[in-house]
Amino acid sequence: MEIGLTNNEQAAFTMQHKSDHYCGRFYAMASPCELLIDTQDEKLAKQLTSIAQAEVIRIEKKFSRYRTDNLLHQINHSQGQSVIIDDETYRLLQFANTCFELSDGMFDLSSGVLRKAWNFNGSDQLPSPELVSSLLPRVGWQRLRFTSNELIMPADMELDFGGIGKEYAVDCVAKLCNQLAPKLSVVVNFGGDIQVTCPRKKDQSWHIGIESLQGEDLTAQLLHIKAGGLATSGDARRFLLKNGKRYSHILNPNTGYPVEDAPRSVTVAASHCIQAGLLATLALLQGPEAEQFLQNQNVQFWCYR
Amino acid sequence: MKKTINITAALASATCALLHPYASANDMLEGWKVDTSLMYYGETDRVTAVETVIAGQKDFGDERLFTGKIVIDTLTGASATGAVAQLTAQTVSRPSGQGSYTVNAGETPLDNTFKDTRVQVDGQWTQPWSDVSRITTGLHLSTEHDYYSLGFNGSYAHDFYNKNTTLSGGLAYSYDVIKPEGGLPVPFSTKTASTGYSEDYDDDGYIEEDGDDNYANDERSGSSDNKSTIDVLFGLTQVINRRMLMQFNLGVSQINGYSTDPYKVLSIVNDQGLTQSLVYENRPDSRIKTFAFWQTKYALDFGVADFSYRFATDDWKVDSHTFDSRLRINLSDSSYLQPHFRYYNQSAAEFFQPFLMEGQALPEFATADYRLGEMTAYTLGLKYGMELDNGDELSFRLEYYQQSPKNAGFTEPGTLKDVDLYPSVKAVIAQVNYRF
DSSP: OOSOOOSOTTOOOEEEEOSSSEEEEEEETTEEEEEEEOOSOHHHHHHHHHHHHHHHHHHHHHHOTTOSSSHHHHHHTSTTOEEEOOHHHHHHHHHHHHHHHHTTTSSOTTGGGGGGTOOOSSSOOOOOHHHHHHHGGGOOGGGOEEOSSEEEOOTTOOOOTHHHHHHHHHHHHHHHHHHHSTTOOEEEEETTEEEEOSOOTTOOOEEEEEEEEETTEEEEEEEEESSEEEEEEEOSSOEEEETTEEEESOBOTTTSSBOTTOOSEEEEEESSHHHHHHHHHHHHHTGGGHHHHHHHTTOEEEEEO | OOTTSOOHHHHHHHHHHHHSTTHHHHHHHTTEEEEEEEEEEEETTSOEEEEEEEEEEEEOSTTOEEEEEEEEEEEEEEEEOSOOOOSSOEEEEOTTSSOEEEEOTTSOOEEEEEEEEEEEEEEEEEEEEETTEEEEEEEEEEEETTEEEEEEEEEEEEEETTTTEEEEEEEEEEEEEEOOTTOOBOTTOEEOEEEOOOSOOOTTSOOEEOOHHHHTTSOBOOSOEEEEEEEEEEEEEEEOSSSEEEEEEEEEEEEEEOOSOTTOEEEEEOTTSOEEEEEEOBOOSEEEEEEEEEEEEEEOSSEEEEEEEEEEEETTOOOEEEEEEEEEEEEETTEEEEEEEEEEEEOOOTTBOSOEETTSOOOSSBBOOGGGSOEEEEEEEEEEEEEOTTSOEEEEEEEEEEEEEOOOSOOOOGGGGGSOSSOOEEEEEEEEEEEO
16 A cells, blocks of 8 residues: 555456466555465466455555545545544454554554655655654544544544555455365465465465565565465665664654664564564564564564664 | 563454454354265165264364264164074064064074164364363263263373374273163073964065064063273374374273173074074173274375274174275366275174074073174275365265175084075165265
């Protein structure tokens, strides 16, 4: 949900027959999206990819902050008035609320407004401290009020589901695949956020390349995964560099500044992609203590500094 | 922020609420794996059984599994009574002692009123005990019109060396109540029978008569008895290499209580081989069985080879060897063919006798039940399985089974030499299985 949709919303997907599976590809949510399907049935592979694409487009349409015709736009332009929300939005808000509480306010879907000061384009353009401090009062998840059917947000705030949107889409698509083909192993991989629906027929692993940083080099690491979710968070492309200091794109909503001494990249494995994504993001927010935090979570992880 | 606190559980439940709304109602049915099968077993001229099995498995996450099974068996047809064939037709009273029927010359007397329905319910719960071990507990219930069984079991399995080795130990107890029709017969009491020729038998070789007059002659010692069984099992599963898996099991069972078949008899014959009378059998009321089992599974490029050998021995002196082999041949990614061959061989129980001689002292224990005699059996079968587009599995199995009882060294007097005392039993097994 980083880039809005073009007019080419229903762009076709591509389908490739690999040695022991089919691979469906399309582009959405500013990411290459890929489905690896453990079948020799091309029709089924096409059906699943088409359903996946439709689901991603649905979620992107509904929650992208770059559109003007959706619910999120309505919320962000409600001027403090109540907005009617549906069940799915309510569940996402509830989830975000739990994450806010679990992170003591470090994970905040209203912190996107800080981007008005920060533009992580790899340059050395740091914002002025005045600009940052002027934006800070506009961040504050606790000021939101919502019930299962309405949301009231103060006029100066903005919501952005970018922090969980892609991982949520991965899990939704995995769930649909699992409903349509319950015992078929499908890898849903949207730009490195991954969910494997169930183990493969012959119990082999899927081999998936994950982009990660090793020193200054971007390398692809090959992971073996049988089932579950995997997500990566990091500043591979989004950072600022000034006087040799690297500013990661992970902003601390309490200070308005990037978290210091955060790992460059964190990959976490969990049963669902969205869990893995959250743990990876929360780890980055821990800065120097990211590894300690992940160790305490008893999850498998890969941290690169 | 709570750096030291583990938030995974809270995150997991939040994820569940996000991705699986309305879980309470739907999840009860979702996540169940159900296996259904219908099996037909038909012996030539004897027992026909139809068995329906519905088994369900529900995964509660974190390796906690519930498995439940309901089995309904319907048996009809005839089974051997233990009495010997004669050169002339003979009249035999029903197992209950009520009524009698006539058996053709040269044919093994069968009890043709054999009909029963068995309902069995099993439930099993498995959960991790630690990172490398699991416990399983289960309950078992089964009921027939003359037999009830209640059992429970527990086992513990521990993984070693990265799950390449698993050791397990288990204990099971079951309590059975036997309530034969017409009561428990007194061992070696006479069951009314007469030899002679009867003209009006039907095509099946049996004729029904009103046999109330025979009833009073049967002796009964009570209406029910019971039996308890304790099983101890040890297992070792070992991954040999990427393709090979081996399993070793050792087990001991101790049975105490009523082990006699209340419907089985022995013929008392004179030295010309003519049946003089039929007496009820008697078996010891304790039995200790021991078995050792070895199985190897080998993954081939085109399928799986599976071979097992089982040796069992007991203090009734029944020793048996079972060789079983299956070869799964993958025809495609979603279908396979599996030939099956099984060979079985057992020695006779020490108190097995095909008949008793008139005028000789009665032994303490005796049975003429061919299932406790010397025999060999083999099974030849073929199974075809396929995975459907929706991930469900459908399979068909067809097997031929032959049991060949043998003479364990008994000499037949007179005319018994001219009849077949050890007829073979041939059966066909057909099964359809659907898993979803």
